[in-house]
Amino acid sequence: MRAHLAESVGGRVHFAGEATSAQAPATTTGALLSGRRAAREILETAREGQSVTVVGAGFAGLACARKLVKAGLRVTVLEARERVGGRAWTTWVDGMPAELGASWIHGHKGNKMTKVLRRSGGRALPFDYDNAAGRDRAALRELGRLTKDMDDRPDADTAPISSVLPPAPSPALRSAANMVYAQEYGAEPHQLSITADEEGVGGRGGDLLLPDGYDRLVEQVRDGLPVRTGAVVTGVGYDAAGTAVRLRDGEEVHGDHCVVTLPLGVLKSGSVTFTPELPEEKRAAVDTLGAGLLDKLWLWFPEVFWAAGADVIEWSDPEDPGLWSYWVNGYKAFGRPVLLGFNGGDQAHRVAGLTDEQTVDSAMSALRRMHA
Missing domain, CATH: 3.50.50.60 (FAD/NAD(P)-binding domain)
Known part of the structure; x- marks a missing residue:
């Protein structure tokens, strides 16, 4: 296609x-x-x-x-x-690039965009997805067991990822699937073919954040x-x-x-x-071909109240798994008391229908419960 x-x-x-x-x-x-x-x-x-x-x-x-x-x-x-x-849409706030669009260079080794970064003179900040606070590793292991051999299916090009998951997954498994698929592709497992997970990112190795902004x-x-x-x-x-x-x-x-x-x-x-x-x-x-939805929310705070050394903060809302489940620690990345929250797939479509005030209220409710 x-x-x-x-x-x-x-x-x-x-x-x-x-x-x-x-x-x-x-x-x-x-x-x-x-x-x-x-x-x-x-x-x-x-x-x-x-x-x-x-x-x-x-x-x-x-x-x-x-x-x-x-x-x-x-x-x-x-x-x-x-x-x-x-x-790629950079807005500068308090000397920090608030990326409203693209944030990372994915797979920086052998990546043409990394060459553009070097020519621009911009800095590269390696991002460690495994340095995560609040991660439910047991749920991710369960998801890994369920999806382990799905690439071997003869209908992998047309079968959805949801076909290898239980029809009524637990809240923990729903949250893990949201983390792995909706937060990555902006789409739900039933909207993604098994082989969709094999598409490349342009290079090898880890991902980079750009502390000098994508606009450069x-x-x-x-x-x-x-x-x-x-x-x-x-x-x-x-x-x-x-x-x-x-x-x-x-x-x-x-x-x-x-x-x-x-x-x-x-x-x-x-x-x-x-x-x-x-x-x-x-x-x-x-x-x-489909187009997913991944929404971002930048929040500034007077001081850091979260795990200051983590790259990522994850959370599973027991009542609504996947909502406000993924946060990037702006303090670790940019030295500012900032959190960047993501919603993907169905949750992103829900949040997109809220007003700005309702969106912030929803995010703050999640953060309060995460750090109660």
């Missing part, structure tokens, strides 16, 4: 973005590599001076555009937001590239002569090629139409 999503159409419209990456989906590395791959596709046939319209200024769009510009092509980058970076890496890849922000794309037309990208204000941007780096969720929404309609295999890939 990812290969179908990545295929170009008519030799004119090309697709990039983390969802097109079979090597590292759902990561900034996958986005970066997909953008470079789309640029190579164009450069196989393009002539110097030809024009390319790139839709989206995340890592995929910026990496693609930068490679094409260096090769002598004329590139226009369109971004619907008023900022660049896509789902965005600017490193951008390298001064001009971007038209606030340019909302509503349609992409293509034929043998070239492409025409339609904007919400009625303007059309013409080019010899177009690179679409829209997130999978935007493609699913149908808010951008393609003329002519995309091929059936492409539409099937858009329909079949």
